[in-house]
Amino acid sequence: MEYSADDIAATRILQYLAYICTALITFWTYDYICSLHDEWTFLLRSRWTKVKCLYVTARYVPFFLIAADICLTLTPNENSKACKMFISIYSCFAVISLTCSECFFVLRTYALWSNNRIVLVAMLSTFFVIIVSFIGIWFSAIATSQYFSTSAIPGIPGITGCYRTSSSVQLYLPFILLFVFQLGLVSLTLIRAIRNWRPTRYPLYATLVKHNIFYYACGLFFSALNVLVPVIFPDSPYHSFLEDFEVFILAILATRMHLHLWQIDNTVHEFDVLVSIPMSPMSPMSPMSPTA
Template sequence: MEYSASDIAAARILQYLAYICTALITFWTYDYLCSLHDEWTFLLRSRWTKVKCLYITARYIPFFLITSDIFLTLTPVENSKACKMLISIYSCFAVISLTCSECISPSSRHRRAPDPIHPGFFVLRTYALWSNNRIILVAMLSTLFAVIVSFIGIWFSAVAKSQYFSTGAIPGITGCYRTSNSVQLYLPFIVLFVFQLGLVTLTLIRAIRDWRSTRYPLYATLVKHNIFYYACGLLFSALNVLVPVIFPDVRKPADTLQYDGIIDVSHSQSSYHSFLEDLEVFILAILATRMHLRLWHIDNIVRDLDTLSYISMSVMSPTV
């Protein structure tokens, strides 16, 4: 039986998406198993706070993303309506995961710790680095709100206007995917990139000014985490912008396509961009939760050392 060029193109992109899904599942499972001991130590020993709830949400929402990915790529999807519904569900989980990743910031019970160890949004760490400057706070929170609203609006508008391709006529090929015009694909990540660039600039300016005068280990770790987190966010946001630009979604007539190992540009873009979207969501969730665990353990170590120091000084003090 002969298949059309469009059927072959759809089958190939579905195969690539299945490989991507399998790789991400393996990567996430490996990371979860590696940090299982530290994670359960934190979950069992730490107090229940809003930050802990954010941590749990950011950590386990990717499991729902994985489930959605499995339905999208490894199970038969017979029509475009079902495909659109699954992608909308996946997009909801992705937005929740990105938001929670930005909202994790550990609290510290260490009395001498600097203000940057502050419960609340990731951006509030930058606010604390600026000595709780209210002008900086208002500017960042206003920008954050505008970014979240814009990102959600543009993302779901792109989902609604996308073209959907479901399980085709070729046996053994399952799943579905979408394609959009390039502006719809990368505009949300331009917004995110500009916001992250502003935050990393503020963090760097303050860190350079205070680095030599501040010797707290928590402060140093916090600054390094902030810079590394935002740098990774900038990198993946930039890739999500550049890929649609480099591989524009320009469709060619089916009879002009050559399928001797080459896929048309629009299908290639779908594969690359889907992978980068998923990778940014997963990486930022892993970084945010890993950094939270690291700071929590450092805080506990410093607090325990202070307790031992206080006990030692009490023992050495002469009694009256």
């Protein structure tokens, strides 16, 4: 049986997406296994608070994301409606994961600013507007995208899954909003770090600043990629890989940073800091009191 050039191109894309999906699942599983001991120590010894619930959500939602990704990429989808349904489910988990990851660094920036409620209200208000706009634009892009499924290449065994393409500005506009928000947070972090670096040289403070800067560098980099790739390659389906990768990387960085700070805070029992670090409770705490 002869196939058209479009059918062959679709076959190759589905194969490559399956390889990418497998690589991402392997990467996430490896990271989880490497941090399993520290994570369960934290989960068993720390108190249940709002921040701990946020940690659990940020850490384990990607497993549901992986399940949706497997259904999307590695299982047969015979029509575009099933493909669209799986992509919608996948996108819901991706938005939840991104929101939780960003919430961690809103809290970290809040801690760096000595629990300044004006800064917190400004960040949360901006974050709410960004997330609502992000969700609206992203799901609008899903509704207007083109879908290619297994049925587009009948008769070829071993090719499963589906993908979407879109040349619309809606494809990368959500990541422009995310980029702007991350840029605002890194600006707040740098301003606070420059002001307090000399008078406040404590391990926990230094670690917090270093992790925040590293996170924002990664976040800005991947958000920029998610903007540039659809602009340069408007009809490419591989932008979904970059979306996946950013979601996974931000979840790993946010949860690992929290684990590291919790370990430092439980190792050092006596320190005098100018900035209060609320490791578990959402409310301000005494700088001398141990956290969970």
